[in-house]
Amino acid sequence: MSVLADRLSDRFSGAWRLLRQATGEAKWDEYVARCERDGAEPMSRRAFERHRADEKEHNPQARCC
Amino acid sequence: MSTSTANPTSSGPGSGPNVPRSWRAIAIWTAVAVVGAVCWAVLALSRGEDVSALWILFAALASYAIAYRYYSKFIANKVLKVDDTRATPAERLENGQDFDVTDRRVLFGHHFAAIAGAGPLVGPVLAAQMGYLPGTIWIIVGVIFAGAVQDMVVMFFSMRRDGKSLGQMVREEIGTVAGVAALIAVFAIMIIILAVLALVVVNALADSPWGVFSIGLTIPIALFMGFYLRYLRPGRVSEVTVIGVALLLLAIIGGGYVEEMGLDGALTLSHETLVICLVVYGFIASILPVWMLLTPRDYLSTFMKVGVIVLLAVGLVLAAPTLQNEAVTDFATTGEGPVFAGKLFPFVFITIACGALSGFHALIASGTTPKMVAKESQVRMIGYGGMLMESFVAISALIAASVIDQGIYFSMNAAAGATGGTPETAAAFVNGLGFTITPADLEAAAASVEETIISRTGGAPTLAFGMSLIFTEAFGGGLAAFWYHFAIMFEALFILTAVDAGTRVGRFMLQDTIGNVWKRYADTSWRPAAWSASALVVLAWGYMLWIGVGDPLGGINQLFPLFGIANQLLAAIALTLATVLMFKHGLAKYAWVPGIPLIWDLIVTMTASWEKVFSDNPAIGYFAQASAAREARDAGELYGVAKTPADVDQIIYNSTQSGILQAAFALLVIVIVAGAAVTVIKAIRAGGLPTTEIAKVESKIVAPSDFFATKEEKEAVREWEASQKASV
Numbered sequence: 157m158s159v160l161a162d163r164l165s166d167r168f169s170g171a172w173r174l175l176r177q178a179t180g181e182a183k184w185d186e187y188v189a190r191c192e193r194d195g196a197e198p199m200s201r202r203a204f205e206r207h208r209a210d211e212k213e214h215n216p217q218a219r220c221c
Numbered sequence: 222m223s224t225s226t227a228n229p230t231s232s233g234p235g236s237g238p239n240v241p242r243s244w245r246a247i248a249i250w251t252a253v254a255v256v257g258a259v260c261w262a263v264l265a266l267s268r269g270e271d272v273s274a275l276w277i278l279f280a281a282l283a284s285y286a287i288a289y290r291y292y293s294k295f296i297a298n299k300v301l302k303v304d305d306t307r308a309t310p311a312e313r314l315e316n317g318q319d320f321d322v323t324d325r326r327v328l329f330g331h332h333f334a335a336i337a338g339a340g341p342l343v344g345p346v347l348a349a350q351m352g353y354l355p356g357t358i359w360i361i362v363g364v365i366f367a368g369a370v371q372d373m374v375v376m377f378f379s380m381r382r383d384g385k386s387l388g389q390m391v392r393e394e395i396g397t398v399a400g401v402a403a404l405i406a407v408f409a410i411m412i413i414i415l416a417v418l419a420l421v422v423v424n425a426l427a428d429s430p431w432g433v434f435s436i437g438l439t440i441p442i443a444l445f446m447g448f449y450l451r452y453l454r455p456g457r458v459s460e461v462t463v464i465g466v467a468l469l470l471l472a473i474i475g476g477g478y479v480e481e482m483g484l485d486g487a488l489t490l491s492h493e494t495l496v497i498c499l500v501v502y503g504f505i506a507s508i509l510p511v512w513m514l515l516t517p518r519d520y521l522s523t524f525m526k527v528g529v530i531v532l533l534a535v536g537l538v539l540a541a542p543t544l545q546n547e548a549v550t551d552f553a554t555t556g557e558g559p560v561f562a563g564k565l566f567p568f569v570f571i572t573i574a575c576g577a578l579s580g581f582h583a584l585i586a587s588g589t590t591p592k593m594v595a596k597e598s599q600v601r602m603i604g605y606g607g608m609l610m611e612s613f614v615a616i617s618a619l620i621a622a623s624v625i626d627q628g629i630y631f632s633m634n635a636a637a638g639a640t641g642g643t644p645e646t647a648a649a650f651v652n653g654l655g656f657t658i659t660p661a662d663l664e665a666a667a668a669s670v671e672e673t674i675i676s677r678t679g680g681a682p683t684l685a686f687g688m689s690l691i692f693t694e695a696f697g698g699g700l701a702a703f704w705y706h707f708a709i710m711f712e713a714l715f716i717l718t719a720v721d722a723g724t725r726v727g728r729f730m731l732q733d734t735i736g737n738v739w740k741r742y743a744d745t746s747w748r749p750a751a752w753s754a755s756a757l758v759v760l761a762w763g764y765m766l767w768i769g770v771g772d773p774l775g776g777i778n779q780l781f782p783l784f785g786i787a788n789q790l791l792a793a794i795a796l797t798l799a800t801v802l803m804f805k806h807g808l809a810k811y812a813w814v815p816g817i818p819l820i821w822d823l824i825v826t827m828t829a830s831w832e833k834v835f836s837d838n839p840a841i842g843y844f845a846q847a848s849a850a851r852e853a854r855d856a857g858e859l860y861g862v863a864k865t866p867a868d869v870d871q872i873i874y875n876s877t878q879s880g881i882l883q884a885a886f887a888l889l890v891i892v893i894v895a896g897a898a899v900t901v902i903k904a905i906r907a908g909g910l911p912t913t914e915i916a917k918v919e920s921k922i923v924a925p926s927d928f929f930a931t932k933e934e935k936e937a938v939r940e941w942e943a944s945q946k947a948s949v
Contacts, residue, residue, distance in 0.1 A: 177327045179458035179520070183317070205455040209512040211318050214745055216511075216725040217589050219519075219718050220581045221340030221414055221788070 183208065250290065257283025264354065271543045274620045277357050278537055281616045285609045288365040293605040296370065300811040301377050303597040308920040310383045311593050322922065323593040325602060332603050334523040335585045337611045338715040340575025343421055343680035345619035347781060348572040349630065350560040352549040353623040355569045360619065363577030364612035367818035371578065371792055372586045373604030374799045374815050379587035380594055381914045387587045391798050391893065393913050394805065399896035403794055406889040407584065408730055410787040414581065415723045416765030417784040418716045420776050423495045423766070424679035425709050429672055430488035431476035435706060436713045438472035439518070446517035462520045469521060473706050492770045500763035507724040507755040515721050522718040525711045533617045533688065539695035546623035559635035559654065561778055562840040567829040571785035576615025578822060580791025582608065598926035606928070621687030628658025629666050629674065633683050636775025637676040638862025647675045670705035678777040681712045727758040772875050773868040774861065782833060783879055789826045790890045796822060797897045804901045807909030823894070830887035834880055843880030847873045
């Protein structure tokens with residue numbers, strides 16, 4: 157029983173992680189993890205997202221028909 | 222032997238000792254082949270009886286599965302020789318921005334969202350005038366041997382060149398003249414595509430207060446999402462998308478009450494007013510910061526894209542509708558169909574571009590996506606697999622158009638000049654085509670979706686009507702009007718996103734090009750340059766849109782062929798590049814892989830271009846049309862469906878212009894193909910030529926290649942992740 161529950165929760169957390177990667181929200185998680193590893197103080201979420209928006213501003217991606 | 226193993230160090234025996242599993246695989250693939258063969262046989266042999274739409278659906282799915290399993294694997298391993306021990310640009314140049322190692326499934330989603338939009342929904346609907354069979358065959362065969370091959374091969378070559386764009390590759394691998402021609406062609410083709418897509422939206426929203434209300438509200442909804450993400454809760458994309466989609470559904474439901482709200486008068490807009498609104502909107506959207514409008518709209522559009530495709534597939538299976546369309550109509554041979562003129566060959570093959578072979582994809586498969594691929598072998602699932610998925614969308618659209626009563630289909634898709642715009646005249650016109658429909662039938666159909674349906678050309682309303690039939694059948698509940706506007710909404714959403722993004726890409730291209738002679742203009746942060754370049758791009762497609770809307774012969778009828786041919790001429794450029802690279806890399810033996818679709822595409826586009834330019838039939842040749850109209854004018858008469866002398870002048874002007882554009886596109890492609898031929902001859906003589914491919918660097922990362930990781934791949938990834946942790 158608990159094996160099944162474990163497997164289900166594995167699947168669920170895997171799907172959740174993929175979704176966060178798809179929306180780009182995982183970038184923040186990765187950044188925080190990286191800062192922790194390097195012992196650096198992370199910038200605020202607001203400042204981080206602003207950097208990402210600025211970057212998008214200059215790299216437009218075409219959308220096809 | 223499996224060569225697509227992900228692990229560079231432990232590429233053990235591919236087949237392994239698991240004998241029962243391989244027997245199971247053989248059984249499964251035999252079953253898939255049998256299902257496919259039976260479906261195709263039913264489609265080929267049924268005439269004059271009721272045929273279920275599911276035969277088309279499963280013929281498509283079985284064919285895709287087999288093509289993916291065998292042909293794409295052959296291309297990956299034998300032709301391109303993908304090498305997972307070679308680091309991809311994402312690994313070598315990782316910067317967390319454009320170069321970024323991305324999970325293959327996530328990248329598949331991003332790539333699919335970028336390539337698919339309204340195109341595969343519109344073309345098949347128009348092509349349904351020739352029956353369901355020609356479209357079905359072309360969509361499935363076309364994607365397997367042309368469209369998906371193009372996307373995958375271009376993605377691979379761009380990946381081997383650090384994500385260079387199509388234009389750059391043409392210049393560096395074929396020559397400067399061809400490069401300049403490619404640059405002009407890409408820009409011009411993009412303008413035409415934007416104009417035609419915008420025309421589809423205008424035709425769907427004109428005199429539709431419900432549609433205008435719902436689509437209009439997407440702007441404040443997107444703005445709200447943008448400010449939410451910027452100021453309220455930065456970065457919470459999933460959360461804001463859920464809120465946005467809920468608001469979107471409310472906007473569709475709310476549209477049903479425009480009359481009660483007393484807004485129907487104010488929101489009943491003419492074609493001309495809508496053009497002005499779109500142009501103004503397009504300009505503002507392209508100069509606003511992306512976080513305000515473009516990015517949140519993109520989230521909505523992507524969510525709806527995936528949601529609607531799943532919904533449509535489920536709806537089709539549940540409803541299992543019967544096809545009302547004939548397998549092949551007489552219009553295929555007479556070439557006198559009211560939706561677009563011309564015979565099956567070549568016009569079905571250019572009317573359906575997206576979904577079978579779309580050159581525009583080459584712009585996305587070079588550039589953005591290849592910079593994010595983790596492993597070379599993944600171009601198979603992302604490039605080939607992504608295009609198969611788009612093809613599935615096209616097949617669904619073809620089915621939706623083919624389950625509609627054919628009398629209604631032709632009433633909706635013939636130009637206003639032909640149907641006369643009222644149920645009585647439309648019924649008379651359609652009966653004249655040989656289909657039976659009464660004015661009362663048309664009125665009842667219109668009442669069911671609460672819209673006028675006569676001469677709603679452009680494909681979107683027809684698809685929406687078909688989808689409302691399917692969803693009502695599948696899910697019940699008498700919600701036909703809601704489903705109709707739901708479908709209109711998501712098509713308009715895709716198109717507006719494409720218009721926003723396309724205008725911005727066009728602006729960057731223009732700034733970059735002018736920047737070659739005037740350096741400062743290339744600075745994308747410099748406002749005068751940004752604004753003037755945006756204005757130029759918007760005016761270019763706005764002008765074409767205006768021409769299309771005012772065309773007495775029907776804008777879709779006149780411009781859609783130009784759009785289809787333009788898109789496939791772009792495909793010709795991409796496939797030419799791919800073929801040249803096969804020879805330059807010394808892989809002449811496999812040059813047929815991109816070469817055969819290239820030759821087919823050149824035959825189709827050049828025949829179509831030739832007919833459009835030189836045909837003496839005024840219904841097909843643009844110049845023949847202009848001179849017939851001119852003769853009528855000189856004789857003091859009206860021409861065709863023209864109602865005033867001004868209409869006749871308009872026809873002369875529009876047709877001449879379309880003819881010139883058509884000829885210019887074809888010439889640009891000929892210049893590129895000629896340049897390519899010279900390069901190929903040199904390459905054959907030398908047995909290969911140096912290319913700009915980046916030298917191999919050993920890869921250090923481990924990742925699976927396909928949608929589902931094998932047991933060995935999972936194990937390898939686990940080992941690698943453990944070793945990564947240990948080394949930190």
